[in-house]
Amino acid sequence: MNKPDANSAWAKDRAHVLHPYTDFSSFHDEGSQVISGASGMYVTDADGRKLLDGIAGLWCVNIGHGRQEMAEAISAQAVQMQYYNPFGHSTNVPAAELGFWLAQNAPGDLNHVYYTCGVSTANDAAIRLVHYYNSMRGLHRKKKIISRNRAYHGATCVAAELTGILATKNGFDRIGQDFIHHVSAANMYANPDDMTEAAYCDHLVQEFRDRIEQLGPDNVAAFIAEPVMGAGGVLIAPEGYHRRMLEVCKKHDILYIADEVVTAFGRLGEWFASD
Ligand SMILES: Cc1ncc(COP(=O)(O)O)c(C=O)c1O
Incomplete structure (x- = not known):
């Protein structure tokens, strides 16, 4: 393959690609860092510089770049059948096999899988299912969702509103503000009054309880959180924060x-951090 031309890629990118989360004033002057190769834990830019990929793509390259066995598995499946839809009563073998594996390994009694294209769409789907579930139970008011400041849950309409990073919302219309609320992040660096870890945990759990009381437990459908905020x-x-938040949720029939x-x-040594 020809050596990638960084300047040409840079110019095409600047002219035609809309990047998420970019400062367009500096982007237009500085352009993009063109990454053109990846192997193991390193990426290579178009000028041949080898860089440590500290965030693993975007938190997702858990097994490292350029794994031969993964490329072979993808290739074999693409040749056998590259796509078939799972709508209605259709399925396909890899979807069923992966669903089975996930059901065996998912935390607690979780045993069903709904596939999406990414995590913004997964979070949108989760909220939609939560609302549907409560409607089916006749709980038509129980629709509010509590998220956290500093949370990142994605960039689709609902996921962007679940996100608690205000800078990501500048200038955008707000959709979902009427039913999405935020409590404090579990941020030990911002622990007020230098509380002990246990006292800070009590403080966060109490804030959550207070918010549920304020909104009305009959109106709160779900709490959403990243086990480790990314x-x-x-x-x-x-210590104990997620377990205690889950206990508060269970007490009020709130989904977690x-x-x-x-x-x-x-990523953190277990299949799921929720374990
Ligand atoms: C915790 C978390 N949720 C959701 C998302 C959005 O995922 P996607 O870009 O696949 O929509 C991200 C992306 O990094 C994330 O870190």
Whole structure:
């Protein structure tokens, strides 16, 4: 293959590609960093510089770049059957096999899988299913969702509103503000008054309880959280936080949605951080 021409790629990109989360004023002057190769834990830019891929693509290259066995598996499947839809009563063998594997390995009693194209769409689908579920139970008011400041849940209409990073919303119309609310992030760096870890955990759990009371438990359908907050700063919650938030949820018949795109599939040593 010819050596990639960084200047040409840079110019085409600047002229035609709309990047998510870019400052367009500096982007137009500085353009893009053109990555043209990847192997193991490194990527190579178009000028041949080898760089450590510290965030693994975008938190998703768990097994490293350029794995031969993965390329062979993708290739074999593409030759056998590259796509068939799962709508209605159709399925295909890899979808069924993966669903079975996920059901065996998912935390607790989770045993059904709904496939989406990414995690923004997964979160949108989760909220849609939560609302549908409560409608089916006749709980037509129980629709509010509690998310957290600094959370990142994606860029589709609902996922962007679940996201608690205000800078990502500048200038955009807000869709879902009437039913999506935020509590504090579990951010030990911002722990007020230098509380102990246990006291800070109590403080966050109490804030959550207070918000549920304020909104009315009969109006709150779900809580959504990343086990370890990613884009919001790689923040590890105080010991016991997620378990206690789950207990509060259970007490009020509130569903707990774990957004595990960054933390699952072996990333933290278990298949799912929720374990
Ligand atoms: C925790 C979390 N949720 C959701 C998303 C959005 O995922 P996607 O870009 O696949 O829509 C991301 C992306 O990094 C994420 O880190």
